[in-house]
Amino acid sequence: MDIKLVDLVTLHNRLKPEIDAELEKVFATSAFINGPTVGELEAALADYLDVKYAIGCASGTDALVVALRGLGIQAGDEVLTTPFTFAATIEAILLVGATPIYADIDPKTLNLDTLKLESAITPKTKAILPVHLYGQGCNMTAIMAFAAKHHLFVLEDNAQAFGASYGEKKLGTFGHASATSFFPAKNLGAFGDAGGIFTNDEALYQKMKMIAQHGSKLRYHHEVLGLNSRLDTLQAAVLKVKLNYLNDFNAARQKAAAWYDAFLADANLQTPQRDKAGSHIYHQYTILVENPGQRDALQQFLKEQGVPSAVHYPVPTHLQPAFADEKYPKGSLPVAESVAERVLSLPMHTELTEAEVAFVCEKIIAFVGKR
Template identity: 50%
Template sequence: MDFIDLKSQYKHSKSAIDARIHAVLDHGQYIMGPEVAELESKLADYTGAKHAIGVADGTTALMIALMALGIGAGDEVITTPFTFIATGEMIALVGATPVFVDVDPTSYNLDPALIEAAITPKTKAIMPVSLYGMCADFDRINAIAEKHGLAVIEDGAQSFGASYHGKRSGALSTIATTSFFPSKPLGCYGDGGACFTNDDALAKKMREIRIHGQDRRYHHPIIGLNGRLDTIQAAVLLAKLETFDDEVTARHRIGARYSELLKDKVRTPVLPAGYTSVYAQYTVEVDDREAVQAKLKAAGVPTAVHYPIPLHLQPAFSSLGLGEGAFPHAEAAGKRVMSLPMHPFLDNATQDKIVAALLEAIA
C-alpha cells in the first residue's frame, strides 16, 4: 500500500504528461522555456491572484517572498512553530528572527488571537502556514496585519487547491507561496514552487530575484538568486492541471469519508464553515502514537508524522532560548498527530482496510 500513490496518478494522465515532456525535449528550451510562462498564466487564473511566478521549489519561494519585501537583519517575522523547518529556516536565512506564536489546537494553524501580543517595532510580516491542506484564518490575520502595517506571507506549500470563504489559497495575502514537490496536492516530478501576489511591484521584484536580480540580460539592479522553475517541471504541472479539479473533488470525498468512518473514534480534521481542504495530509490524533504506528505497519498500512518536533525545540533554533512548554498546543500536537494514506486514487476498499486497522490498533 502506498502512502501517496503517484504511480496510479501517472498512469491516469500518462499521455498528457508524456506529450508535454516530449514537447520540451523537442524544442530544447530547458530553462525558462515557454511552458513556464504558460503555467504561470494558468496558475494565476486558477488561484485568482494577479501574478504567479514559477520558482525552483517551495523553500525558495519563501525566501524570494521575504527578499521582495526587503526583510532582513534586525527584522522579525511572526510565524508558527508547528510546521516544516523551511518556514522558520528562510526567515533566519535572510537574517531576520522568527517569532513563534502557538497554534490553534483544532486547526493546527497559527492562532490569530495570539498574534498581536507578539508584535514589536521590529515586526515586518506575519507568515501563517496553511497546514495539512486547510487555509489559516486570513480574515483575522489580514485585519491584524493591516492595523499594524505588516505584510502577510501565506506558506501554502500544502494548500494549493484549498479555498477560504470563496477565495483560493494563493490569493489571500500580500504574497503567497506554494510547493510542487511530488507528494503535494499538485506535484511535479522533481522540485518546483510558485509565488503569488496582486502587487505589480512585488511581482516584478520576485521575477527579478529568481534570475539573480536581473531586469535584463547581464543587468542586475538588485541581489537575487538562482530560483528558476525548470521547463520540464512546468510541463508536468501543465499536464496535471488538466485533471486537478477532479483530483481535488476526490480529495474532498475521501477526506469526508475518512472523517465519517472515524467519527467519535479518534480526533479527525475539523473544517469550519467557509473552508475547504485538499488534505495534503489526512491527520488524526492518537494516544501512544508509536505503538499505534507499529500495529498499522504490521497490518501493511504506512503512516507519517508531520511534525514530531516543533521548530522552537529544534537545535537550529536553540539560540532563541525557547524550551519545552513555550508553545503547549504545538508541542501537544507534535506528540499526538499521525497522518494516514491520502491521495485521489485511494479506493473505498483500501480506505476500509486502513480504517479497520486503525480501529484495531487503538482498541
C-alpha cells in the same frame, strides 16, 4: 492489500500520454530554461488562483525566500509564524537574516491561533507568515485584520493548500504574496523540486521575478542581489498538464477524507477538525491520538498490519536544534509541543479506494477502540 501512503505511480500512469506529449514539445525545442511553457504555466496558475501575477521558481523553499526578499524582510526584522510547520518556513525567514517569532496553534485546526497573535508581536515585527497546514486555511479574516492594524506584510505559505479556499477566495490570494511548493507529493506535484510565488502587486512581482533570476532583467546586468531559482521548463510542462486536473485531484482527496471521517466517527481519537469558513483539500489526513506513547505504538501496530503512516511533524520548529532560540524553551508553545507528539497522518492520495480506507480504519479502531 497493498496500501500506499502516497501513490504517484498510478496517478502518473493515468496521465502519462498527455504528459509525455508536453515533455516531447520541450525536448523538440530544447528550451529547457525559461522556455515558453514556463510563461504558459505561470499564466494558467495565476488564472487558477485568480491573481494577477505568478512566478515559477525552483522550489517552495526558494519561493518563500524570494518572496521575503521581495518584501524587503532582512536582518533585524521579525516574522511572526507558526511553530508547527515544515522546516522550510523557518529556514526561509532565517536565510534572509530575519528572526522567526511564534504564536501557538489552535488545538483543533492546528493552524495559527489568531487569538495569540497580539501577545506575540514586538516593534520589530515586519511580517506575518501564516501556513495553511495539511490543506486547510488559517483564519485569514482575523489575520488580515491583525496585519492591517499593525502594518505587517502578509506572506502566505500555501505549500499544502494550493486549490483550497477561505470564504469566497482561494488561499494564496489574501496576502501581499504567497508561496507554494510543487514537490511531487503535493496536491499539485511536479516530477522533482518546483515552486511558485503569487501576488497582485506589480512592483513586487517585478522585484521578485528579478530576484529569482540572478537579480537581473537584462542578461548580464544585475540590479539587485539575486539567486538562480527558475522553474525548469520540463517541470512546467508536467505541471501544466496536472493543473487541468487539480480540482479532480482535490475532490478525490476530499472523498477519501469523507470515508475516513465516516469510518472513524466513533473511534477514540480526534479526526481533522474543519473550519467551516473554508474548504479543506487534505494534503494530509492527520488524526490526533490521546497521548504520545499511544501515537508511536499505533504507528508501529499499523506498520505490522501493512498500513503505512507518517508524522507531520514530530518536533515543533522552536525545538529543532537548527532554529533554537532561547526565547522559546521547551514548554513555551505547549499546544504545538503536545500536538507534535500525538499526530499521525494516514494514507492520503488521489487513488485511494473506499475498501482501502475501510481496512485502515478497521485496524486503527482495533488499536484505539471506540468512544
